Amino acid sequence: MAQETNMQAAFENVMAASGNIPPKQKLVLAASLELFAEQGFANTTTKEIASRAGVAEGTVYKRYKTKDALLAAVLAPYVTEVVPAFVQDFAKQVVNQPYMTLHEMLTTVVTDRIAFIKGNRAVLQVLITEILVRSDLRKQLTPRVLPLLQKNLYAVLDRLKANAELVDWPNDRIAQFMIGTMITELARSIFTDEDLDQAGPVLLAFLEKGLAPK
Amino acid sequence: MAQETNMQAAFENVMAASGNIPPKQKLVLAASLELFAEQGFANTTTKEIASRAGVAEGTVYKRYKTKDALLAAVLAPYVTEVVPAFVQDFAKQVVNQPYMTLHEMLTTVVTDRIAFIKGNRAVLQVLITEILVRSDLRKQLTPRVLPLLQKNLYAVLDRLKANAELVDWPNDRIAQFMIGTMITELARSIFTDEDLDQAGPVLLAFLEKGLAPK
DNA sequence: ATATGTGGTGAGCATTCACTCACCTATTAA
DNA sequence: TTAATAGGTGAGTGAATGCTCACCACATAT
Numbered sequence: 001m002a003q004e005t006n007m008q009a010a011f012e013n014v015m016a017a018s019g020n021i022p023p024k025q026k027l028v029l030a031a032s033l034e035l036f037a038e039q040g041f042a043n044t045t046t047k048e049i050a051s052r053a054g055v056a057e058g059t060v061y062k063r064y065k066t067k068d069a070l071l072a073a074v075l076a077p078y079v080t081e082v083v084p085a086f087v088q089d090f091a092k093q094v095v096n097q098p099y100m101t102l103h104e105m106l107t108t109v110v111t112d113r114i115a116f117i118k119g120n121r122a123v124l125q126v127l128i129t130e131i132l133v134r135s136d137l138r139k140q141l142t143p144r145v146l147p148l149l150q151k152n153l154y155a156v157l158d159r160l161k162a163n164a165e166l167v168d169w170p171n172d173r174i175a176q177f178m179i180g181t182m183i184t185e186l187a188r189s190i191f192t193d194e195d196l197d198q199a200g201p202v203l204l205a206f207l208e209k210g211l212a213p214k
Numbered sequence: 215m216a217q218e219t220n221m222q223a224a225f226e227n228v229m230a231a232s233g234n235i236p237p238k239q240k241l242v243l244a245a246s247l248e249l250f251a252e253q254g255f256a257n258t259t260t261k262e263i264a265s266r267a268g269v270a271e272g273t274v275y276k277r278y279k280t281k282d283a284l285l286a287a288v289l290a291p292y293v294t295e296v297v298p299a300f301v302q303d304f305a306k307q308v309v310n311q312p313y314m315t316l317h318e319m320l321t322t323v324v325t326d327r328i329a330f331i332k333g334n335r336a337v338l339q340v341l342i343t344e345i346l347v348r349s350d351l352r353k354q355l356t357p358r359v360l361p362l363l364q365k366n367l368y369a370v371l372d373r374l375k376a377n378a379e380l381v382d383w384p385n386d387r388i389a390q391f392m393i394g395t396m397i398t399e400l401a402r403s404i405f406t407d408e409d410l411d412q413a414g415p416v417l418l419a420f421l422e423k424g425l426a427p428k
Numbered sequence: 429a430t431a432t433g434t435g436g437t438g439a440g441c442a443t444t445c446a447c448t449c450a451c452c453t454a455t456t457a458a
Numbered sequence: 459t460t461a462a463t464a465g466g467t468g469a470g471t472g473a474a475t476g477c478t479c480a481c482c483a484c485a486t487a488t
Binding site: 429430431432433434435436437438439440441442443444445446447448449450451452453454455456457458 | 459460461462463464465466467468469470471472473474475476477478479480481482483484485486487488
């Protein structure tokens with residue numbers, strides 16, 4: 001499917017952007033992400049990171065001057081590249097197709113996002129945790145994500161509402177339910193460690209019914 | 215409304231149980247909760263707690279021997295008292311009323327939970343954050359909450375399904391959507407700092423439509 | 429050959445922080 | 459009056475941890 005291909009392209013962009021990074025530094029990044037997801041950022045020591053990456057502690061600090069910079073380096077590509085690419089990708093698929101139905105749109109969103117969650121459980125878990133803990137990160141992220149939603153998603157929602165295909169609620173509420181429902185699936189996978197393959201149709205049906213006009 | 219009264223009773227139980235606690239220790243608990251919610255558990259020092267509570271650092275350790283014990287003391291009453299009382303309270307209202315419709319049940323749940331979220335934003339934020347970070351807490355909590363849901367909520371769901379009032383999905387999926395949708399409202403309030411007063415009807419409508427039979 | 433730069437190392441430093449302890453005060457018990 | 463107990467204090471401590479730095483290895487340029 002086209003959306004999956006494009007999403008993978010977003011990943012590969014990140015990987016390509018980290019092409020200049022020497023191999024041991026990649027190990028450091030990978031170990032950081034793993035440990036942050038397992039134990040949380042604050043409960044992870046740089047010594048642990050070094051040991052899991054199989055490098056000396058000095059190596060951890062060679063490129064990333066502080067532990068915070070390391071967290072930023074792990075999350076930044078997702079915030080500045082993957083998520084925007086993801087949203088704009090969605091836009092390309094959906095915005096320019098004026099006859100797309102609610103069902104078709106939700107199918108796209110759900111399919112896409114489930115694949116995304118599957119491929120990024122660890123990063124997403126770290127990101128959500130740190131968003132809850134660090135109010136500065138919250139304030140940094142909001143102006144980056146909100147306009148993207150407004151310019152891409154909201155236009156589609158307005159059109160569907162005009163066609164009486166979508167319930168007449170404020171766009172932020174509808175986005176809340178769409179994104180929130182997807183995140184319940186992430187939460188489920190964190191709790192149960194179960195795979196997400198079966199989830200698609202149910203999530204889709206729940207959203208489609210819940211967001212149908214009255 | 216009856217459910218709100220009962221829920222307040224649950225709060226008061228906690229407060230009453232902490233009746234033996236000397237006043238300065240209550241200040242310590244209150245300051246801990248505030249700071250944990252603002253900065254996260256790991257980013258909060260015992261010196262900060264002491265200073266916000268207006269006591270000496272030794273006082274913090276008089277009753278609670280470790281910082282972890284302090285976190286437990288803050289969360290425990292909610293895990294062992296408030297949440298179970300809350301669920302069983304729900305049971306009393308709903309389980310024994312065989313003619314209750316989906317609409318009535320969801321009204322109860324949504325009304326109740328919104329009030330609960332409003333009154334417990336801080337604790338819930340700390341609880342969710344720590345659940346994401348500490349896998350041990352996750353494993354400790356699951357066997358305490360799951361049976362409660364199964365014995366109380368699931369019975370009602372089964373009956374509604376039998377009456378063809380509720381969509382025929384597994385109970386855990388339905389619970390996921392119910393709880394998840396409520397949590398999206400908590401997330402919204404964390405992001406926007408907006409009050410939750412207006413949310414009730416929309417959440418209710420979304421759930422009711424989403425969970426209606428096909 | 430020499431110099432320069434990049435990536436890597438790990439012992440060690442400075443600081444922070446959870447936690448302790450000897451002491452104080454006040455209330456209750458004997 | 460004395461003893462005992464409980465709550466409170468804050469300077470002090472040891473361990474942990476983020477971070478540095480002098481040094482090494484190797485490649486490329488001069």
